[in-house]
Amino acid sequence: MTESVAPPPAGRAVVRLVAGMPTSDGAGVRLTRVIGTPALDALDPFLMLDEFGSSDPSAYIAGFPDHPHRGFETITYMLDGRMRHRDNHGNEGLLTAGSMQWMTAGRGIVHSEMPEQEQGLMRGFQLWLNLPASDKMRPAEYRDVAPADIPVVSLPGGGRVKVLAGRFGGVEGPAPARATAPLYLDVELPAGAGLAAAVPVGHAAFLYVYEGEVSVGETAVVAPKLAELGPGEALTATATAGPARFLVIAGKPLKEPVARYGPFVMNTPAEIHQAISDFQRGAF
Numbered sequence: 001m002t003e004s005v006a007p008p009p010a011g012r013a014v015v016r017l018v019a020g021m022p023t024s025d026g027a028g029v030r031l032t033r034v035i036g037t038p039a040l041d042a043l044d045p046f047l048m049l050d051e052f053g054s055s056d057p058s059a060y061i062a063g064f065p066d067h068p069h070r071g072f073e074t075i076t077y078m079l080d081g082r083m084r085h086r087d088n089h090g091n092e093g094l095l096t097a098g099s100m101q102w103m104t105a106g107r108g109i110v111h112s113e114m115p116e117q118e119q120g121l122m123r124g125f126q127l128w129l130n131l132p133a134s135d136k137m138r139p140a141e142y143r144d145v146a147p148a149d150i151p152v153v154s155l156p157g158g159g160r161v162k163v164l165a166g167r168f169g170g171v172e173g174p175a176p177a178r179a180t181a182p183l184y185l186d187v188e189l190p191a192g193a194g195l196a197a198a199v200p201v202g203h204a205a206f207l208y209v210y211e212g213e214v215s216v217g218e219t220a221v222v223a224p225k226l227a228e229l230g231p232g233e234a235l236t237a238t239a240t241a242g243p244a245r246f247l248v249i250a251g252k253p254l255k256e257p258v259a260r261y262g263p264f265v266m267n268t269p270a271e272i273h274q275a276i277s278d279f280q281r282g283a284f
């Protein structure tokens with residue numbers, strides 16, 4: 001009788017480290033763009049990742065007045081502060097610390113994202129997730145996820161994982177089902193603790209370390225830094241130099257042509273021209 005023993009899962013290694021780029025967007029909100037820069041144009045299916053964080057109201061108070069989107073989704077995750085969302089489909093929501101907003105622009109939305117505070121810390125992330133060609137013109141959708149509706153998994157060696165999308169530790173995040181099957185975790189580790197997470201084979205995956213330092217295999221990732229991960233089915237990351245906080249984000253690549261013009265992300269230049277003309281004639 002032979003006994004088969006499963007080999008240990010192949011760990012994903014860091015293949016590239018990328019620093020974000022300071023920039024401003026909206027009416028003058030200062031932020032760090034991590035994906036969507038000359039250094040890292042996109043990481044299919046992710047089109048953009050912005051980190052915002054400041055205690056200086058002049059860095060955020062102008063907010064993001066009315067602007068359009070078409071063809072993808074924006075996922076906003078707040079660590080601190082309050083932002084008010086309003087859109088032309090009649091949705092309104094208040095993003096508070098620890099909450100997530102999942103907005104599907106689909107065929108078109110015009111929205112504003114404005115700070116609802118005049119002082120104090122405003123901090124969080126906005127991720128742009130592409131939609132496949134077949135979903136780009138789906139109706140717009142908006143959902144607010146309260147902090148209490150984001151599952152938190154305690155790690156055996158200390159620390160915790162908030163599951164915003166995908167599966168971890170036997171729980172499923174509150175994200176809608178998508179062709180890209182996104183995984184989005186917010187991880188907090190005390191010094192010396194580690195995370196072992198399954199990351200679906202074939203998914204593009206990265207870490208964004210926003211506090212402290214995390215080691216993946218031989219590579220140290222020091223905040224603030226994105227670490228793109230190579231192929232494999234699992235991720236092991238350890239807080240090697242004090243406590244650390246980081247995002248783990250992964251998704252199935254769409255491998256479709258991308259035509260991008262500001263807030264419109266389609267497959268062809270003709271679809272971009274159509275988006276501009278639809279927006280101008282008020283068809284969003």
Ligand code: FE2
Pocket residue numbers: 064067069074111113
């Ligand atoms: Fe927006």
